[in-house]
Amino acid sequence: GRPARPHRDLVYPRGMAPYHHNHNPSIRVMQWNILAQALGEGKDGFIRCPLDALNWHERKYLILEEILTYRPDILxxxxxxxxxxxxxxIMASLGYHGSFLPKPWSPCLDVEQNNGPDGCALFYRRSRFSLQATAHLRLSAMMLPTNQVAIVQTLNCRMTGRWLCVAVTHLKARSGWERLRSAQGADLLQNLRSITSRGGSQTEAMGAVPLVVCGDFNAEPSEDVYRRFSSSPLGLNSAYKLLSSDGQTEPAYTTWKIRPSGESCSTLDYIWYTHDALSVESLLDIPTEEQIGPDRLPSYHYPSDHLSLLCDVSFREEPHRLM
Ligand code: NDP
Ligand code: CA
Structure with a gap:
């Protein structure tokens, strides 16, 4: 058989001890671009990836194994x-509620024998959360609808009674599209602001709802859309910065692949969270270059060209609830 896939450690940032808050258990969040089957086999051109490793009937077990290894509360x-x-x-049989939003014109549909459009999916564990509201968004740029989407759900934590708003998105890919990505990010932020702060009797009592935004932003940290997210009035921080020793630096890569055009190693995927309301207790570390191997991603060990990101977050105490 093949060697076991490299283990990834849970890292506790700022020397935080791995201790349990009995009354405030953490929420495990997983973010992952799993590589659309039609794109991986039909369009991406991963020339160093063995064809076998792209076979759906094997690859799907690697994806599910990775999800089930960590059993996230939010996926x-x-x-x-x-x-x-x-x-x-499969996720329903494991106790998850799922929501799916396909892209309006998925590039998968151009691939022969495709399995339908690709899109974003958001799952939460039913035993942990109840669903308050779902928004399916088609992102706009300068008022024009685009081919990119987002799902936003407002959840109530059954263990703490606290509210949490979760969003998933996949912004426009490729260089040359930086301004479109930035505009899509602005549209998503605007939607998130209205969803997390809107009035009404139920939500009035909620105050500003803490947010977790997961996505393949297709943007390096130097891009405008990243700056927009890190400086928005929503008070978001990028969780994976906390893996670095200074707490300020994103990982060196979240995707690494070799196409006919060359090697591409970049940081495109993020988990944003409201830093006033949530704290990051632990993060799954990023495989090393040696673990990823000379042929990069995907591979027999890693079923997607993107790495999964995973963190445990917990609600901070609310000042007005301390009295
Ligand atoms: P994107 O540019 O956002 O990318 C689509 C996918 O291609 C992503 O999953 C992306 O992966 C992947 N990708 C990124 N870089 C490369 C690369 N160098 N080589 C191969 N794949 C790559 O796509 P859009 O959503 O803008 O859709 C574009 C496509 O959709 C068009 O090519 C067309 O086929 C179709 N379309 C059809 C329309 C119609 O009227 N029929 C209208 C609009 C689009 P990752 O995110 O991991 O980088
Ligand atoms: Ca892709």
């Missing part, structure tokens, strides 16, 4: 083109 996926025949039924 945010991009490039899902096997929702109805795979992820929805």
């Amino acid at each position: 945010c996926l991009q490039e899902v083109d096997h929702y109805y025949d795979t992820f929805q039924p």
Whole structure:
């Protein structure tokens, strides 16, 4: 058989001790672009990836194994083109509620023998959360609808009674599209502001709802859309910065692949969280270059060209609830 896949450690930032808050258990969040099957086999051109490693009937078990290893409370996926025949039924049998939003003109549909459009999927564990509201957004840029989408759900934590708003998105890919990504990010932020702060009797009592935004932003930290998210009035921080020793630096890569055009190693995926309301207790570390191997991603060990991101977050005490 093949060697076991490299283990990834849970890292506790700022020397935080791995201790349990009995009354405030953490919420495990996973973000992952799982690589659409139609794109991986039909369009991406991963020339160093063995064809066998792209076979759906094997690759799907690697994806599910990775999800089940960590059993997240919240799972945010991009490039899902096997929702109805795979992820929805399997995740439902494991106690998850799922929501899927396909891209309006998925590039998967151009691939022969495709399995339908790819899109974003958001799952939460039913025993942990109840659903208050779902918004399916088609992102706009300068008022014009685009081919990119987002799902936003407002959840209530059954253990603490606290509210949490979770969003998943996949912004426009490729260089040359930085301004479109920035505009899509602005549209998403605007939607998130109205969803987390809107009035009404129920939500009035909620105050500003803490947010977790997961996505393949297709943008390096130097891009405008990243700056927009890190400086928005929503008070968001990027969780994976906390892996670095200074707490200020994103990982060196979240995706690494070799196409005919060359090697591409970049940081495109993020988990944003409201830093006033949530704290990051632990993060799953990023595989080393040696663990990823010379042929990069995807591979027999790593079923997508993107790495999964995973963190445990917990609600901070609310000052007005301390009295
Ligand atoms: P994007 O540019 O956002 O990318 C689509 C996918 O391609 C992403 O999943 C992306 O992966 C992947 N990708 C990124 N870089 C490369 C690369 N160098 N080589 C191969 N794949 C790559 O796509 P859009 O949503 O803007 O859709 C574009 C496509 O959609 C068009 O090519 C067309 O086929 C179709 N379309 C059809 C329309 C119609 O009228 N029929 C209208 C609009 C689009 P990652 O995010 O991991 O980088
Ligand atoms: Ca892709």
